[in-house]
Amino acid sequence: MKTRLAILIALLMPFGLLAQDTTKNNTGYRDYTAAVLWQQHAGEYRALTFQAYNFARISLLQRLKEVGKDKKYAVVVDVDETVLDNSPFQGYQINNGKTFDPKDWSTWTGLGVADTVPGALGFLKFAAAHQVETFYLTNRDTSEMKGTLYNLKTLGFPHADKQHILLKSSTSDKEPRRQQILENYHILLLCGDNLSDFSNIFYRSGKNTIEQVNAAQAEFGTHFIVLPNPMYGDWEKQFYKDSKPTEAIKAAERLKGLKTY
Numbered sequence: 001m002k003t004r005l006a007i008l009i010a011l012l013m014p015f016g017l018l019a020q021d022t023t024k025n026n027t028g029y030r031d032y033t034a035a036v037l038w039q040q041h042a043g044e045y046r047a048l049t050f051q052a053y054n055f056a057r058i059s060l061l062q063r064l065k066e067v068g069k070d071k072k073y074a075v076v077v078d079v080d081e082t083v084l085d086n087s088p089f090q091g092y093q094i095n096n097g098k099t100f101d102p103k104d105w106s107t108w109t110g111l112g113v114a115d116t117v118p119g120a121l122g123f124l125k126f127a128a129a130h131q132v133e134t135f136y137l138t139n140r141d142t143s144e145m146k147g148t149l150y151n152l153k154t155l156g157f158p159h160a161d162k163q164h165i166l167l168k169s170s171t172s173d174k175e176p177r178r179q180q181i182l183e184n185y186h187i188l189l190l191c192g193d194n195l196s197d198f199s200n201i202f203y204r205s206g207k208n209t210i211e212q213v214n215a216a217q218a219e220f221g222t223h224f225i226v227l228p229n230p231m232y233g234d235w236e237k238q239f240y241k242d243s244k245p246t247e248a249i250k251a252a253e254r255l256k257g258l259k260t261y
Contacts, residue, residue: 021101028247029099031254035230036090046118056189056225057126063188063223064130070098070250075127075184076178078192079138080139081229083124084114084151090231099247100232107143112151117227121157127200131174132188134214135159135181139168175200203234 039045067073080086089108093099104115108114124134134157138149145167152160166177174196181187194261195202195209198219213220220226239253 002252003230016230028251029094029097031232031251033094036087036094038230039085039087039228040091045228046049049118051121051256052191052225052227054189055221056123057223059222060127060130060188064132067188071186072231073125073130073132074135074181074187075191076135076137076181076187077124077190078194078197079121079136079140079148079152081117081193081231082191082197082227083117083120083136083157085117086114087231088114106141106144109140109151110147112147114151115226116155121155125156133159133185134164136165137174137177137181138166138173139172142167142169151189172251189223189225191225191227192237193227194233196234197238198224201239209235209238213253 009024056075057200064073077083080208086108089105092108098104127134136148136157136159138148141229145162145165148165148167149160149162152165166180178190190198192198197211199216201207202209222247236254239257240250241253242249245253
């Protein structure tokens with residue numbers, strides 16, 4: 001009898017441990033629930049995006065007075081969480097117990113149904129009225145052009161065409177594409193939710209991002225317009241030692257990164 005019981009326990013134990021590990025691996029995504037809810041429902045989120053684009057209007061007018069007329073004028077904007085709100089995609093991932101999946105993301109962008117980030121459309125129409133073109137500089141893949149173009153056009157964004165949408169082809173570093181725009185345009189403003197939307201110095205290897213932000217403080221609100229995004233970003237990578245950590249490891253590392261007393 002004891003032998004049979006021991007065998008039964010031995011057989012069941014791996015499955016129990018496996019179920020326990022699977023649960024742990026699938027709970028990390030829940031850490032983002034509050035962030036997604038905040039973006040979708042908080043009045044403070046809308047207030048911050050309106051504030052950012054109100055500053056953008058003021059700064060644009062000032063920059064027009066300061067910059068020469070030897071080139072055309074442009075503003076450069078990121079797409080995701082800068083002009084388009086992808087929080088429904090993040091909500092889908094959470095509700096389905098999934099982490100980021102490129103196939104799911106491609107399906108979402110292909111639908112072309114993301115709503116606007118509050119204030120974005122009004123500002124870019126304001127820029128267009130002042131003969132300032134908009135370039136949409138995004139790390140969406142080149143295969144996502146159709147859905148991205150449809151989404152921007154449907155919402156009425158200015159300069160929504162293939163010449164003004166610069167997607168990722170070979171590198172996520174946006175600097176070469178910014179330099180491409182600078183060949184023919186004065187970039188008056190850059191708008192984004194991630195520091196790499198403004199310069200690649202902020203997350204450059206060997207650089208302290210906080211120190212770099214402190215050094216560039218005069219640029220924020222005048223040349224760099226930052227949009228709030230609590231859901232994801234390059235800032236999170238500093239906590240992960242592995243290049244491809246599991247969600248369980250990510251969740252544990254995020255806890256370790258908290259300041260406390």
